[in-house]
Structure formats: structure tokens, C-alpha cells
Amino acid sequence: MRPIRTLPIVAFTLAALASAPAVAEEPRSGADVQALTDKLGDPAEQERLAGMVEAMGYMLMQMPIGPLADAVGNVTGEPVEVDNPDARLADYAGPRAQEIPSQIADRVPQMMGILAQMGVSAQKLAPALEEWAKEMGKQVDANQ
Incomplete structure (x- = not known):
């Protein structure tokens, strides 16, 4: 059985992945990459996303551990041992759990x-x- 202490890490990883689409789109051109780079470097955008991550973190800390443990067990195929499925994630994250989202x-x-x-x-x-890829293509063609 997987230990329960991995659940806070899993929860925050999920929160980070859920917020990633807020700033990341699949770049299609140099202009798109530049726009994404500008967005990632924009202090206002950084603060906006930080606020979202913090709010999601506080909500995650209030989440009952039972459903999260079941979800992790379903994904890994290995049951997660939980003493009290009604306990909140914060109860397992430790005495300073409420500091984690802001950190x-x-x-x-x-x-x-x-x-x-x-x-x-x-x-x-x-x-x-791009130049390297062209050269590799030429080498592959020459060796056929």
C-alpha cells in the first residue's frame, strides 16, 4: 500500500497542472513563442497565477482525503491506506499545512x-x- 504522506504532493501537482493552461498554449510560430514568453515574464500575469495557485491550494487543504486516496489508488493500481477517509488533506500535511499554499x-x-x-x-x-535537422535528414538520405 502507498503511504498517505504522498497525497499532499500529488494534490499540489494536480493543482499546478490544472492551472498550467492559464498561461500555456501550444506555440505554432516564433510570434506565438514570443507572446508566451512575454506572458510568462509579465509580473502582473505571474501574480495573477500565483493568486490562483494559492486559492486552489487552500481549497485542496480542505478536501476530504478519502476520495483523493481512492483516485490515487485507481491511477497507480495500488490501494492507498487511509485511517480516516473524512479527514482533510491538511490533517495529513502536518501542523503547518495552512502555510503550504502561500509558500x-x-x-x-x-x-x-x-x-x-x-x-x-x-x-x-x-x-x-532546424539546420541540424536538415543535416541529419541529408545524412539519413545518403545512407539509404
């Missing part, structure tokens, strides 16, 4: 800034990767 939210702007920088780097690298 995670405090890091959102930093994470988004890092992603913005990665977008800039990817844009700079794209021409070299």
Missing part, C-alpha cells in the same frame, strides 16, 4: 520567470536546431 504561490513568479528565460533561449536555439 508555493510565493515561488510561482520565480518559476514563470525561469520558463520565460527558457522560451527566449529556445527561440535563439531554434535556427541551429
Whole structure:
């Protein structure tokens, strides 16, 4: 059986994934990548998303643990042992559980800034990767 202490981590991972579409769309061109990079680097957007993550975190902490444990067990195929299915996630996250959402939210702007920088780097690298792909294609054709 999977230990219950992994549930807070799973819950916050799910919250982060649920909020990702708020800033990420599939880029189709250099302009789209630039727009996404600008959005990720925008302090107002970073604060907006941080607020969403914090609010979701507080709601998750009030969630009964039983349904979450069942969901994790269904995904992993391994039952999750729960002493009290009516307990809240905060009860299992520890005595400082109410601090977790704000601690995670405090890091959102930093994470988004890092992603913005990665977008800039990817844009700079794209021409070299395209050239590499063309050369690889030529090599594959030559070896057939």
C-alpha cells in the first residue's frame, strides 16, 4: 500500500497542472513563442497565477482525503491506506499545512520567470536546431 504522506504532493501537482493552461498554449510560430514568453515574464500575469495557485491550494487543504486516496489508488493500481477517509488533506500535511499554499504561490513568479528565460533561449536555439535537422535528414538520405 502507498503511504498517505504522498497525497499532499500529488494534490499540489494536480493543482499546478490544472492551472498550467492559464498561461500555456501550444506555440505554432516564433510570434506565438514570443507572446508566451512575454506572458510568462509579465509580473502582473505571474501574480495573477500565483493568486490562483494559492486559492486552489487552500481549497485542496480542505478536501476530504478519502476520495483523493481512492483516485490515487485507481491511477497507480495500488490501494492507498487511509485511517480516516473524512479527514482533510491538511490533517495529513502536518501542523503547518495552512502555510503550504502561500509558500508555493510565493515561488510561482520565480518559476514563470525561469520558463520565460527558457522560451527566449529556445527561440535563439531554434535556427541551429532546424539546420541540424536538415543535416541529419541529408545524412539519413545518403545512407539509404
